[in-house]
Amino acid sequence: MKRNSTEFAILPAFHGDCILIKTYDINNDEFIILIDGGTAQTFRYTLKAELKDVNRIDLLILTHIDSDHIAGLISLFKSSLIDNIVIDEIWMNHPEIVEINNDELISTKQGDSLKELILLKNPDVKLIEITTLDKSIIKSGVEFIILSPTPQIKEELYRQWQLANLPKTNNDNVNISSQKEVYSNSLEDLSKIPFSPDKNINNDIFNSSSISFVLKCLDVSILLLADSRSEIITESLRLNCFNETKPLEVDYVKVSHHGSLNNTSQEQLGLIQSNNFIISTNGGTADHKHPSRETIARIVYNSQRKDEVLTIYFNYKIDDIKERIGDFINDTDFEEGNWNAINKNWF
Template identity: 30%
Template sequence: MSLVNIKMFPASYGDSFLVTCYGKEKTHILIDMGFKSTYDNCIKKEIQKINECGETISLLVFTHIDEDHILGGIKFLEENKDEKIVKIQEIWHNSLKHIKKDYGISKIQDTKQKSLPAEKEISKIIMKGHEKERGVREISEISYLQGSTLSGLLYQNGYSKKWNSSYNHQAIVVEQSPKGLKSIFINDKVKITLLSPDNKDLNNLYQVWNEEICKWNGMNEISENLEDEAFEIYISRQIELRKKKRTVSGVSGKLNNIEEVANQNFDADTSPKNGSSIAFILEYESKKILFLSDSHSATIEKNLKKIQRYPHEKLYFDAIKISHHGSKHNTSKSLLNLIESKKYLISTNGMKKNHPDFETFCRIISNDKNKKKKIFFNYKPKIYSEINLDALKKEFNYEILYTNDPKEGTSYEITNIEI
């Protein structure tokens, strides 16, 4: 019997995972909640089953402020007043109040012109609301109401005592320990070691907001909760602008090109939003799982090295959730040289930015190619015809498994991975 089950929900181009650790009592950890459609079609049924069995969600993690990770959580929190759907023991979510407390040390810089009234600017941001899921028609509200954000609902629904409680209600951030990195015990058996964000990542995120409010007059008159909601919407709508680079797809049929693509120069993600992602190692008895959210490769590499027992040790994980839906900007060759696994998880339907990238796939399969790998997708990837080649699979020793393909009539099947 497996010790751990991972449910990778069909979260469109987002993320949502339910991890269940089996023992005398089950431990359920819910990591992100994708979109409203993810919650309505999949997550709600699963957490209702948990409640019907008299069990609880031990930990709910919102890894960072991005629509494809939190919109399902907003719908859930709207419905879970008085915890009538399921009881939650703790919630991790870094909102402005946590980040500002520790990283907003540098006061708002004075500028020669502060011509914008803060109250009006805050109102404009909140009225925009979160962006909706692409490709899904939703009935839009006439106006976006205050309190309709993730942070607003956590305030309203009485989660203050459960919010980041393992970190004394401060920011969820990497902390050092005499043995390398500090770990948090969810219970007697389940341990989490944080790898991201670090202090620099959260400071970078705060500065994005700080640069905006420097232009405003009257910030002292804005309540903490209202600013928190505006911050969430503003950050979630931040778009990373990149120059379009040459694509390498189309060379997959040539075996000698895989290594060449894998070893191309790495163009790292610099988005403060993604850099603020909560990424961690989850351990239960003998099992270790690496959840990377949308984190930056450099931060993960730096912190993994702190837990190596000796230089150049390759860290084994029973499963690895690949960062940022398989983006080529978030999984470097140097990161993969630090880790190994038989199971890799990639969550996306490819509707946004055409993830996963072929470069990421090349890096994964060329890493320890003598060791068998299974790569799990919750949707048939758009690069499937390029990667599902017998010659490639034989040479690089991998297997592809996907769950959903709308063209085949499946869109809301859950991907189950037994560990």
């Protein structure tokens, strides 16, 4: 199939991520990328319908091992739909990718291996591990600038995985802005509060190990941050020669970890120039809600703002997110900052 423009979807993935990108290569042949699969319900209610007419995925990326990213892919590979889809290449870092139970727990010891499922259904697929050592990967004119994980973080992930004896949930004790005083503070005031994550990188190894990258298609550029740590992305951007006077310029930024308080810093945003930020979440789980109001504040009042309207896109209706987490943004917020918030799935 020929194509001359890119379109991509941040699919409704409940509290997870599932991104479908339909772009094209230097020959104008369609190039399809699937990033993560969301929760098991994501496949059932959304991804399955989007893939029903797809017979080839050029690149599938599992960014990291968390149930709200991997479960939908397990459902895909257990379905008959996968029998009609050829997958050329898969990126994933894994000591052993395993099944999850109905409570969406990731277990290091039990269940079917996702790798075994993949090889059963697609025995000729190329399975590739990715780190920042790969730097830039170009596939027929489509470029990927790898920003995380580092080789050291990948090895630490494997070490912790092998030592683990208990299931690991996708709930990572994120410190959310649930306090009423935070919701009542202005965005500008919140943007000035220093970034202070409540976990270090090794204690947040699943998110730290996210495969994150700049995607440079022939007509659009997207910074895809998965659930990556801001400290790692900041260092990688600087190593790629981006700085406050020469920031990374992209058309879209998919914000890390559903807008969590702990994954987007002022320093990181100071290295990125974009008018379009995307947050993937339905509001989170009962215990761990996203996005945080502080993250919204940092984006709106980031130091790289141009004198143009900034838009934050959500893949669920904003009113529906508010029903789960309260008024994380309100009408007064739009009176300053020259920005807006929009619900949108396809771009």
